[in-house]
Amino acid sequence: MILASSLSYTYPMSTTPALQEITLSISAGELILITGPTAAGKTTLCLALAGILQHELGGTLTGHLSFQGQSMAEYEGMSQLNQHISMVFDDADAQLIFTSVEEEIASGLETRLATVAQRRARISTVMERCDITHLRERAPYALSGGQKQRVAIAAALAMDTRVLILDEPTSELDVRATGNIIEILRGLKSEGKTVIVVDHSLEGYRGVADRVVELNHGRISRQGTFDELFPHPQGTLKALYDDPDLSPFIPPAKEPIVRIKDLYRKYGDVPALNGVNLSIYPGEFVALLGENGSGKTTLVKHLNGLLRPDSGIVRVLDLDATTEPVMTLVRHTGLVFQNPDTMLFADTVDEEIRFGLTNISTPNPDIRIQDVLRMVQLSGQEQTYPRHLSRGERQRLAVSCILAMEPEIIILDEPTTGLDEAESDRMMALMKSLQDQGHTIIMVTHNMRIAEEYAERIIVMENGKVSGDFTILQRTAS
Amino acid sequence: MTEILQYIPGNGILHRLNPVTKVVIVVLIVAMSVLTPSVLFLAGLILVIAFGASVSGMHREISKQIPFLILLGVFLLLVTTLTIQGGTTYFTLIPASVPVIGGMLQVTESGIGLGLLFTCRFIVMILSFHLFIVTTKPSELVTGLLAFHMPVDYILMFLIALRFIPSLQLEAMRIHEAQLSRGYNPGTGVIGKVKSLRPIMIPLMANSLAKTQVLGLTLDMRGYRSKKTLPFHELEFHHNDGFALIFISLVVIAYFVHHFG
Numbered sequence: 001m002i003l004a005s006s007l008s009y010t011y012p013m014s015t016t017p018a019l020q021e022i023t024l025s026i027s028a029g030e031l032i033l034i035t036g037p038t039a040a041g042k043t044t045l046c047l048a049l050a051g052i053l054q055h056e057l058g059g060t061l062t063g064h065l066s067f068q069g070q071s072m073a074e075y076e077g078m079s080q081l082n083q084h085i086s087m088v089f090d091d092a093d094a095q096l097i098f099t100s101v102e103e104e105i106a107s108g109l110e111t112r113l114a115t116v117a118q119r120r121a122r123i124s125t126v127m128e129r130c131d132i133t134h135l136r137e138r139a140p141y142a143l144s145g146g147q148k149q150r151v152a153i154a155a156a157l158a159m160d161t162r163v164l165i166l167d168e169p170t171s172e173l174d175v176r177a178t179g180n181i182i183e184i185l186r187g188l189k190s191e192g193k194t195v196i197v198v199d200h201s202l203e204g205y206r207g208v209a210d211r212v213v214e215l216n217h218g219r220i221s222r223q224g225t226f227d228e229l230f231p232h233p234q235g236t237l238k239a240l241y242d243d244p245d246l247s248p249f250i251p252p253a254k255e256p257i258v259r260i261k262d263l264y265r266k267y268g269d270v271p272a273l274n275g276v277n278l279s280i281y282p283g284e285f286v287a288l289l290g291e292n293g294s295g296k297t298t299l300v301k302h303l304n305g306l307l308r309p310d311s312g313i314v315r316v317l318d319l320d321a322t323t324e325p326v327m328t329l330v331r332h333t334g335l336v337f338q339n340p341d342t343m344l345f346a347d348t349v350d351e352e353i354r355f356g357l358t359n360i361s362t363p364n365p366d367i368r369i370q371d372v373l374r375m376v377q378l379s380g381q382e383q384t385y386p387r388h389l390s391r392g393e394r395q396r397l398a399v400s401c402i403l404a405m406e407p408e409i410i411i412l413d414e415p416t417t418g419l420d421e422a423e424s425d426r427m428m429a430l431m432k433s434l435q436d437q438g439h440t441i442i443m444v445t446h447n448m449r450i451a452e453e454y455a456e457r458i459i460v461m462e463n464g465k466v467s468g469d470f471t472i473l474q475r476t477a478s
Numbered sequence: 479m480t481e482i483l484q485y486i487p488g489n490g491i492l493h494r495l496n497p498v499t500k501v502v503i504v505v506l507i508v509a510m511s512v513l514t515p516s517v518l519f520l521a522g523l524i525l526v527i528a529f530g531a532s533v534s535g536m537h538r539e540i541s542k543q544i545p546f547l548i549l550l551g552v553f554l555l556l557v558t559t560l561t562i563q564g565g566t567t568y569f570t571l572i573p574a575s576v577p578v579i580g581g582m583l584q585v586t587e588s589g590i591g592l593g594l595l596f597t598c599r600f601i602v603m604i605l606s607f608h609l610f611i612v613t614t615k616p617s618e619l620v621t622g623l624l625a626f627h628m629p630v631d632y633i634l635m636f637l638i639a640l641r642f643i644p645s646l647q648l649e650a651m652r653i654h655e656a657q658l659s660r661g662y663n664p665g666t667g668v669i670g671k672v673k674s675l676r677p678i679m680i681p682l683m684a685n686s687l688a689k690t691q692v693l694g695l696t697l698d699m700r701g702y703r704s705k706k707t708l709p710f711h712e713l714e715f716h717h718n719d720g721f722a723l724i725f726i727s728l729v730v731i732a733y734f735v736h737h738f739g
Contacts, residue, residue: 052695078698087699095687095696097641098616099485107617108700137487141644159700306655326658335659341688342566342649343656345680355677386686401660 001163001194002026002049008062009044009053011168018044020218022063028162031185031195032227033205036215037420038062038391042198043090045215046167049196051081054467067271068437090167092148096140101132103153104159106138112159129184130154131177133176145172146292153181155395164188171417174446183207192384199217199449200420203234246470249457257282257409257440258303263312272298274464282408285441286432287451289460295445300411303442304333317408334402338414340394341387349373349389349397350382356405372400376430392423399430410434411442416450428454482643483611490534491718497622499719503726504610509604510733517591519736520598525557526729527605538607539612547604551597559585586724616640620702634697641693646686653681
């Protein structure tokens with residue numbers, strides 16, 4: 001189906017090649033899993049296999065690439081290739097263009113299916129498959145990250161092409177939704193479609209992927225069946241709350257650092273929080289889990305005053321977080337947003353960290369900056385332009401910006417999205433050391449492996465309520 | 479968050495009209511508003527638009543625009559009365575008794591007249607365009623514009639520009655929250671305000687630019703650029719389209735009667 005031999009590629013304006021000597025043959029009906037650390041060239045490889053590098057992006061491409069026995073260059077361009085190949089890009093938000101989910105999915109069909117009835121049928125089928133029927137009339141840009149990803153996948157599925165390429169389609173999905181997507185991919189494979197998928201969370205693909213390709217620095221470092229490459233389980237798949245190591249959380253006999261009582265909050269008419277009751281104690285490492293849209297992010301935004309409740313009590317230390325100004329609260333609760341790019345604006349790393357320090361007028365900012373850079377292992381990068389750092393480094397820089405302000409409580413919203421396993425573990429090791437220094441850590445995540453390995457207490461949210469509160473036994477024992 | 483220029487789902491008459499009909503109506507209304515020198519006729523056009531909005535349940539959309547339109551009107555009136563002079567002088571903004579500059583800044587008949595004309599013209603254009611956008615699905619918009627042989631690339635540019643408005647609003651909100659979490663303090667005074675824009679504007683620009691590539695590629699993958707043939711079978715014309723076209727023809731006749739009758 002797709003054949004690449006000694007394919008190398010360098011992006012325009014770049015000097016180092018993104019892909020080097022890639023030789024890969026993909027047959028029809030195969031499901032290939034591509035994995036590897038951040039910046040290994042996975043996305044570039046996807047773009048190459050879709051023909052986008054050749055036809056849209058420019059740059060230097062050497063070697064041979066063919067699709068269905070015909071050289072990729074001989075195709076007329078994407079207008080012809082899109083009849084055979086569809087792709088889900090890693091940025092779910094950027095690929096949703098229309099005003100309703102239904103229209104989004106219909107958009108690619110107009111040139112493919114002749115009658116309205118055929119199109120309606122196809123739209124209904126894919127919406128059911130991706131479990132988004134209830135979102136039919138919603139505006140795509142207003143959905144949660146996980147919902148957006150499912151809509152993007154549905155839009156690509158609707159095209160019914162012979163080849164489907166997915167670039168990290170499950171990065172913002174919880175375990176159940178991820179399992180569902182993998183099930184869909186398995187179904188496509190049995191229909192004889194060729195599926196190429198990039199992912200970091202691997203275990204779900206055991207028994208589904210025919211072949212795993214591991215990339216490193218733009219080269220294929222390993223290739224083989226799933227069991228050959230990963231004989232041992234890669235993280236957990238089952239919902240963590242069924243884990244036998246969990247026991248119900250027993251509150252310690254000390255003053256809580258965060259106390260939330262009967263917290264209600266709506267967005268317009270949509271209830272986001274439905275009576276949350278929760279206490280968090282000093283020095284805890286809490287993982288806040290829950291399915292997409294269960295209210296996790298909404299809850300943590302109440303802790304530093306970004307959101308105010310409709311009703312209920314939120315106390316942080318001895319402050320009333322429902323009325324206290326944000327300026328006061330941020331000295332005690334540091335919230336690190338999911339995407340570091342939402343905050344990075346300065347010309348240098350040093351200036352970036354200094355911004356927060358100046359805002360709250362910290363004495364001796366220079367010493368603080370040196371200290372936090374050492375903690376996040378970015379020493380020596382003071383004069384680097386923040387956006388030139390890798391994704392993992394940017395994430396650590398974002399943490400250091402908050403850390404420098406020395407809040408007692410550090411909240412991380414999905415700190416491992418877009419990070420590979422090594423980077424995720426590094427981030428978590430950092431959090432662990434902060435906990436040892438006396439900080440209270442609250443981590444919003446859907447990554448069960450991370451939660452299980454690092455957190456001590458697990459709080460599960462469901463439909464805007466706390467539905468479970470557990471201690472991980474083995475952790476407390478050790 | 480109030481959304482600017484975004485399609486509002488509904489099932490009114492305007493929603494059900496064929497996009498081609500709507501393009502014709504908007505073009506005719508805008509053309510008449512530009513050609514007419516009569517404030518009275520423009521007022522009539524505003525009434526026509528208000529009528530169209532209320533029969534299709536979009537009156538709230540129109541009334542939401544009123545504060546903005548008043549602001550625009552005041553601004554236009556001020557600029558034209560101060561820059562255009564002619565006809566009877568009603569009064570001067572600086573009384574004649576003030577030495578040296580006394581009697582300057584005259585408010586004249588043609589100044590006010592032209593100001594009113596411009597104001598009404600802009601109101602007509604903004605309202606009709608706004609109604610068109612909020613009642614037409616983007617995909618219908620593309621089909622409607624394609625029917626007039628607009629180049630596909632321009633239509634897609636227009637579509638993407640519309641699409642980016644709510645994304646930018648959301649993104650700006652998110653960035654604002656992220657910076658607030660770092661103790662960001664929107665400055666005071668003009669210089670402070672401008673300076674404090676930097677932490678918001680730079681991530682906003684950088685992140686949006688990063689999105690454009692994926693957005694463009696997505697349109698390509700869905701086959702939008704290759705949309706050379708128009709799915710004409712989709713452009714169903716109903717009775718409503720007929721009525722709407724007859725109605726707008728009556729308005730056009732009224733235009734001719736008013737000016738040349």
